[in-house]
Amino acid sequence: xxxxxxxxxxxxxxxxxxxxxxxxxxxxxxxxxxxxxxxxxxxxxxxxxxxxxxxxxxxxxxxxxxxxxxxxxxxxxxxxxxxxxxxxxxxxxxxxxxxxxxxxxxxxxxxxxxxxxxxxxxxxxxxxxxxxxxxxxxxxxxxxxxxxxxxxxxxxxxxxxxxxxxxxxxxxxxxxxxxxxxxxxxxxxxxxxxxxxxxxxxxxxxxxxxxxxxxxxxxxxxxxxxxxxxxxxxxxxxxxxxxxxxxxxxxxxxxxxxxxxxxxxxxxxxxxxxxxxxxxxxxxxxxxxxxx
Amino acid sequence: xxxxxxxxxxxxxxxxxxxxxxxxxxxxxxxxxxxxxxxxxxxxxxxxxxxxxxxxxxxxxxxxxxxxxxxxxxxxxxxxxxxxxxxxxxxxxxxxxxxxxxxxxxxxxxxxxxxxxxxxxxxxxxxxxxxxxxxxxxxxxxxxxxxxxxxxxxxxxxxxxxxxxxxxxxxxxxxxxxxxxxxxxxxxxxxxxxxxxxxxxxxxxxxxxxxxxxxxxxxxxxxxxxxxxxxxxxxxxxxxxxxxxxxxxxxxxxxxxxxxxxxxxxxxxxxxxxxxxxxxxxxxxxxxxxxxxxxx
Numbered sequence: 123x124x125x126x127x128x129x130x131x132x133x134x135x136x137x138x139x140x141x142x143x144x145x146x147x148x149x150x151x152x153x154x155x156x157x158x159x160x161x162x163x164x165x166x167x168x169x170x171x172x173x174x175x176x177x178x179x180x181x182x183x184x185x186x187x188x189x190x191x192x193x194x195x196x197x198x199x200x201x202x203x204x205x206x207x208x209x210x211x212x213x214x215x216x217x218x219x220x221x222x223x224x225x226x227x228x229x230x231x232x233x234x235x236x237x238x239x240x241x242x243x244x245x246x247x248x249x250x251x252x253x254x255x256x257x258x259x260x261x262x263x264x265x266x267x268x269x270x271x272x273x274x275x276x277x278x279x280x281x282x283x284x285x286x287x288x289x290x291x292x293x294x295x296x297x298x299x300x301x302x303x304x305x306x307x308x309x310x311x312x313x314x315x316x317x318x319x320x321x322x323x324x325x326x327x328x329x330x331x332x333x334x335x336x337x338x339x340x341x342x343x344x345x346x347x348x349x350x351x352x353x354x355x356x357x358x359x360x361x362x363x364x365x366x367x368x369x370x371x372x373x374x375x376x377x378x379x380x381x382x383x384x385x386x387x388x389x390x391x392x393x394x395x396x397x398x399x400x401x402x403x404x405x406x407x408x409x410x411x412x413x414x
Numbered sequence: 415x416x417x418x419x420x421x422x423x424x425x426x427x428x429x430x431x432x433x434x435x436x437x438x439x440x441x442x443x444x445x446x447x448x449x450x451x452x453x454x455x456x457x458x459x460x461x462x463x464x465x466x467x468x469x470x471x472x473x474x475x476x477x478x479x480x481x482x483x484x485x486x487x488x489x490x491x492x493x494x495x496x497x498x499x500x501x502x503x504x505x506x507x508x509x510x511x512x513x514x515x516x517x518x519x520x521x522x523x524x525x526x527x528x529x530x531x532x533x534x535x536x537x538x539x540x541x542x543x544x545x546x547x548x549x550x551x552x553x554x555x556x557x558x559x560x561x562x563x564x565x566x567x568x569x570x571x572x573x574x575x576x577x578x579x580x581x582x583x584x585x586x587x588x589x590x591x592x593x594x595x596x597x598x599x600x601x602x603x604x605x606x607x608x609x610x611x612x613x614x615x616x617x618x619x620x621x622x623x624x625x626x627x628x629x630x631x632x633x634x635x636x637x638x639x640x641x642x643x644x645x646x647x648x649x650x651x652x653x654x655x656x657x658x659x660x661x662x663x664x665x666x667x668x669x670x671x672x673x674x675x676x677x678x679x680x681x682x683x684x685x686x687x688x689x690x691x692x693x694x695x696x697x698x699x700x701x702x703x704x705x706x707x708x709x710x
Contacts, residue, residue, distance in 0.1 A: 132532055139529025140540050142522040146585060147540075150578035151547040154558025161561060172561075215454055218447035222440075232451070234693070239458055241639035242685040245662050246678040250461035253468055258478045260464070291457065303594075323441065344549060352551030355645065359666055369551055376557055376650070388554040399549055409541055 155392070162385035172381055180386035189371070190387070194394075197367040200282075200357070201350045204289040208346050209339065211290070212297025216338075217331065220305040233302060240295045248288045248356055255279035255287070280362025288360045289350055296349070297342035304338030305331065340406040344399055351395055462682065469675035477670060488676040501661060501677065507572050508658035509684075512642040514573070515580050519588045519637030520630055526585075527592030528618075531601065548586035552646030555582060560650040575651040583647055584640045588633045595629030628696045635692035639685060 137144075162180055165173040184190055215236065223229040239247060254260045255278040262274040277283055308331065316326050354370035366374075368391050375384035468475065472483030492501055530537065547555075559579050563570045570576070603625065607617040623630070645659040652660060658681060665674050 130535075133534040133536070136529045136532060136534030136537060139525045140537075143526040143529075143544070143585060143589065144540060146518075146522065146578065146581045147543050147547055149562075150559060150582040151543065151550065151555065153562055154555050155546075155550065156558075157562045157565065158554060158558040211450070211454055214447055215451055218444075218451050222444045222447055235455060236458065238686075238689055239462065241635065241689050242462075242682050243643040243659060243662070243678070245643075245645060245659055245666065246465070246682060247462060249666055249674065249678065250465040253464045253478045254461055256478050260479055263479070291461070294454070323443070348549035348551075352549075352553070352646070354553055355663065369553055373553060376553075381557075381561070384557070388551070388557070391551065392554065395549065395551070399545075408545070409538070 158385045158388050161381055162389045164382050164385075166380065166382045180382040181390075183383055184386045184390060193366060193368045193371050196365055197351055197369075200285060200289065200367060201347055203286050204293060204350050205343060205346055207286070207290045208294045208297045209343070211294050212301055212342060213335070213339070215294070216298050216302040216305055216335075217327075219302060220308075221331075233298075236298055237295060244292055245355065247292060248359060251284065251288060251291070251360070252279065255284055280360065280364060282361065282365055284360040285357055285365060288356045289353075292356070293346045293349060296345035297339075300341035300345075301335050301338035304335040308334050337406045337408075340402050341408065344402055344408075347398055347402075348395055351391065351398075465675040466679045466682070469672055469679045471672050475672045477672065477675075488672040489680070491671075492673045492676045492680070500656065501658075504656045504658045504661040505680075507655060508642055511572055511577065511580070511657060512638045514577060515584055515641035516634050516637035518581060519584045519641075520634050522581075522585060523588030523592045523633050523637075524626075524630060526589045527596045528622075530589070530593065531596060544586045544589060547582045552583065552644075553649065555579065556647040556650035559647075563651075570651050570653040572648075572652045572655055572657055575653065576648045576657065579647040579651040580641045580644050583644055584637045587636045587640060591629065591633050591636055595626055595632070599625060628699050631692050631696050631699070635689065638688055642681075642685070642688075 161172055163176050163178070165175050165177050165179070219229045219233055223232065252259070256262070257274045257276060257279070259279065261278060262271075265271045266274065312330060313326055316330060321329070351367075352369055354367060354373045357365055357367045357370045358373070368387065372384050372387050372391075375381075375387070464479070467481065468477070468479070469488055470484055470486070471481055471488065472485040473487050474482040475488065476482065526540075530541075556579055559575050560570055563575050568574070599622070603621055604617050607621045608614070612620065643659055644657075645663060648657055648660060649663075656664070662674075662677060662681070665677065
């Protein structure tokens with residue numbers, strides 16, 4: 123057993139190693155969050171200046187506005203829809219790669235094929251839907267030429283549908299990677315044993331694969347939920363200005379220099395986000411899962 | 415797994431029911447899921463390839479198919495026209511910034527990976543601060559950083575406030591990748607080096623860095639690409655000079671010509687080159703090791 127002096131020394135070494143990380147996170151994560159928190163209690167002079175003080179007026183304004191409820195409902199709608207689709211696609215893509223592709227090298231190659239777009243620009247991937255979904259886009263052209271519709275569908279681009287498509291397109295990868303990792307760690311002998319004991323393939327999915335992939339699902343969900351709730355440019359561009367989310371409204375507030383109300387709304391959003399993330403974290407010890 | 419199946423006297427039944435039989439007929443779910451996978455990959459790459467193709471139109475070109483002519487008009491337009499903004503300058507800044515972010519991310523993530531090998535008092539605080547930095551809305555963090563600089567009387571610039579804001583995004587990813595890499599590192603190797611008289615620095619330089627090299631390349635890949643494409647955190651912190659994603663953002667709002675697609679093609683080529691070099695060097699390192707193992 124290590125003596126207390128050696129634990130304090132190893133604590134010191136540990137802190138020494140992470141000190142550069144802390145040196146970045148304190149000024150560029152902790153301090154900005156605290157600044158936004160402080161600004162949410164400040165008054166505004168109406169010209170973009172902040173007047174230091176303590177007022178709850180910004181929160182009252184945000185909470186009393188009928189718009190706030192609308193924005194949150196829209197944000198939650200986008201989040202839930204995106205979460206469902208990314209989870210379903212991500213889970214089955216990972217399941218296919220781990221349990222159906224026999225050649226392991228091929229599985230890793232296909233996995234990389236899925237991850238490459240993650241390392242390219244999100245904005246470019248988003249606008250790349252324009253030639254497909256637009257009024258004169260490929261999908262409308264194909265539907266018209268096959269005679270399914272006569273008039274081009276306008277709901278494809280610059281609509282809520284386009285927003286969800288863009289989200290799912292960008293974020294499914296955040297589900298695939300952690301679920302793939304979790305599934306790849308499942309001992310194949312366990313599945314053999316289940317088969318020998320007479321389990322059907324659906325039983326195996328339900329009783330072995332899903333429970334053991336839970337940590338991956340939780341991690342992926344944290345990514346997807348926090349990115350969708352914190353996003354504004356997909357909503358702004360893909361809805362054509364027709365929809366708004368909490369953060370896109372925040373962006374407009376900042377644009378007209380309404381810092382205190384924007385800050386109050388940001389603090390509320392952060393609280394909601396923290397609540398959701400900690401709810402997910404209760405189901406899985408993320409630290410143990412990641413470092414294992 | 416195949417051994418288990420072969421040794422099983424009821425091989426026929428087992429192989430038929432197995433989730434991924436190594437031999438024999440594939441289950442029907444294979445075909446369903448293979449179609450799903452193919453559809454996913456097509457949807458993933460299809461739209462991107464559409465804009466690459468459309469960026470090679472001539473001067474009559476529009477934002478949708480059919481393709482009108484073939485030329486490099488919009489690429490030349492992109493780098494010579496003033497009305498599309500300062501593409502060249504922002505491109506230059508983005509590359510420089512990404513290189514700086516990559517170097518800092520690799521060094522700090524590596525050190526943090528070493529630190530998190532053993533639990534220490536207060537390590538959870540650092541860990542959850544990192545997770546917080548990862549999930550916090552980028553625009554909110556960017557605004558906070560911008561206001562902070564304003565309050566301190568500093569003027570925001572791409573090499574100061576934007577650099578820090580991007581690090582708050584790349585470092586959590588870098589450290590998470592390091593966690594995955596370190597979980598495969600056997601601490602006995604490090605201890606053996608120390609027992610043989612290596613100093614802490616020698617053990618890191620001569621044992622850990624060579625063993626962890628592929629992982630460090632992966633961290634660099636994350637650092638470069640996440641910085642090069644970063645948008646939300648940079649928006650309020652870049653100061654008066656744009657980075658490339660900010661330039662693209664302003665173009666999506668007011669440019670409706672294929673030069674937008676041309677910019678998309680150019681920036682994606684850069685991304686693909688970086689991804690290719692990174693993955694290629696990882697494969698090369700692994701291959702070299704395999705060869706040494708056979709020789710040794």
